[in-house]
Amino acid sequence: MVVEKMIPSFQKASGGLFSDVEKADVGDAVLKIRERGGALMAWADPFYPLPSVPPHVGQAMIDSIESGFASHYTAPIGNQELKVEVAKKLARINGLEVDPERNILITPGSDAGLFFAMLPFIHQDDEVMIIDPSYPNNFQNTEILGGKVVRVPVYMEDGYQFRMEEFEKRLSPKTKMIVLTNPNNPTTTVYRRDKLVSLSEFAVKNDLIVVVDQAFEQPCFDDIEMVTIASLPGMWERTVSVFSLSKGMGLSGLRVGYIVADAVIIDKMFGTAVAVLGATNTAAQMGAIAALRDDSFAEPYFESFDRRRKMVYDLLHDIPGVSMQISESGFLSWINVSGLGTGSEVAAYLNQEAIVAVNGGEAYGPAGKDYIRIVHGVLTEEELLEATKRIRKSLLKLAERRGLTAL
Ligand SMILES: Cc1ncc(COP(=O)(O)O)c(C=O)c1O
Structure with missing residues (x-):
């Protein structure tokens, strides 16, 4: 069969x-x-x-169609102008100063980005710690890659913030990665700075990779601080951050997301991007540039x-x-x-x-x-x-x- x-x-x-x-x-x-x-x-x-579609975003896409630009590939790693706009946004919103040429990869949505973020690291029996409940792709991606899901429960009485001891007691010599959806889907929890600092220390001490999915980073309510874990000490070189225009900007149909990581990681992803992703839709990338330049909508x-x-x-x-x-x-x-x-x-x-x-x-x-x-x-x-x-x-x-x- x-x-x-x-x-x-x-x-x-x-x-x-x-x-x-x-x-x-x-x-x-x-x-x-x-x-x-x-x-x-x-x-x-x-x-x-x-x-x-917000008018300026739609117009940018129409312009790219009318000029003929939209009927051609961009580089598999993404359009350079878009990456410049993403870098500005990362400085403005995420506290990350990155080089658009060396630290950003445009992806056809963050679902593809999330899979690609794990792909270089996870193979047979590698253990991946994932908060339960969280985004189903985290579990499925781990299994597709042959890794083992290690579920880390969170509790309603803690407002679904994680307990460090739940991570610590599940650590094994095979633990390679933590996948964190922050804010979490489905609980909507925004992990607090003190929690993320402890998790970072744990990741550094045990030499773990962190894949963080920040698709829901905007909006957070009640003045809760949204912390980008890659900006914490010791985290930049071990974190792959995944972002999306789908949720806060309501542009899910554009299928535009991006991966942000250290050049050592991105180098390998650039080397495989055409095989794994092809390239993101050109007109959509032009729309994304317009959306990032003026996100007041x-x-x-x-x-x-x-x-x-x-x-x-x-x-x-x-x-x-x-x-x-x-x-x-x-x-x-x-x-x-x-x-x-x-x-x-x-x-x-x-x-x-x-x-x-x-x-x-x-x-x-x-x-x-x-x-x-x-x-x-x-x-x-x-x-x-x-x-x-x-x-x-x-x-x-x-x-x-x-x-x-x-x-
Ligand atoms: C937590 C989370 N991450 C990523 C995605 C994927 O979004 P997209 O591929 O549209 O960027 C979703 C979609 O539901 C999601 O809920």
């Missing part, structure tokens, strides 16, 4: 063409929920606040995301059997529904009862079993309000059925 010829990690892959598993981000689940007049709240795409998005997280929190936090903390970043809510069922059960129930698609938390690791994840960004604010009210009503009904009363 052809499948048996595949490497074990691919044999195990689920959610494909012939699978019963319905993954919200693959296939026609989106169409199905919309056909039923329902609300999609399971896709981490900030489709709203602005469902169209994203300000109203951040205000809308702030209103959205408060709206969802206000409507759901006091339901019996439910507990949640207000989101610290982005456009997600992570909700413990353990009093009402597992995350998958509650997600299936909400799909029927409230006609909404939300994510069961298990997709983000076993620690997510009792949770659901709600995305605030795929609907208008009015639609979000209506859909969240439906969720509230349905969960109250479920709580009553379980004999739970208001606290």
Whole structure:
């Protein structure tokens, strides 16, 4: 059988063409929920606040098409002008002073970037420490590369900040890497400076590589400081940072991300970029230049995301059997529904009862079993309000059925 010829990690892959598993981000689940007049709240795409392309970004792409520039490759490592704009942004937002020619690689989105960031380092049986719950690709990428996932649990009572002892007790001679999603998806946690300093010291002491995914670095709320771990002492030479224009800028369709690392690492990536990535879409890179040069269009998005997280929190936090903390970043809510069922059960129930698609938390690791994840960004604010009210009503009904009363 052809499948048996595949490497074990691919044999195990689920959610494909012939699978019963319905993954919200693959296939026609989106169409199905919309056909039923329902609300999609399971896709981490900030489709709203602005469902169209910002005019100056669109114009830059159109110009590149009209001039013919867009019908040709850029260098596989990315357009130089874009890298100059990325370097300015890294100095402005991330506290990193980098050389655009030696430290930046443009990628077709950060998913591709995340895989490429791990590729040079992970092979058979290398252990990779990953916070559980976190972005599913972190686990899958490790397995595809033949590495071993070492899950590091975080707890609601700590606001999902990690405990250093949970890393320390899992350290082994095979530990090679920590993959950190900061801010985390699905918990929205922004890891605090003191935590990241301790983690850095741990990485330096044990000579570990850190891959950090900062796709959700903007916006963070309530003046929480977003620290770029690569800027901490001893970290630059051992950190591969992955960024995206998809989330804070709402430009997921452009498929533009970037990797930032020391020249020693980037040199090897430049040497393999054409084989691994090809090159990022030229028109999209021109749009990205315009977006980075004038990113003021994203300000109203951040205000809308702030209103959205408060709206969802206000409507759901006091339901019996439910507990949640207000989101610290982005456009997600992570909700413990353990009093009402597992995350998958509650997600299936909400799909029927409230006609909404939300994510069961298990997709983000076993620690997510009792949770659901709600995305605030795929609907208008009015639609979000209506859909969240439906969720509230349905969960109250479920709580009553379980004999739970208001606290
Ligand atoms: C944490 C995280 N990182 C990376 C990505 C990938 O984003 P993109 O490939 O659009 O840059 C996502 C998308 O959902 C994400 O949630």
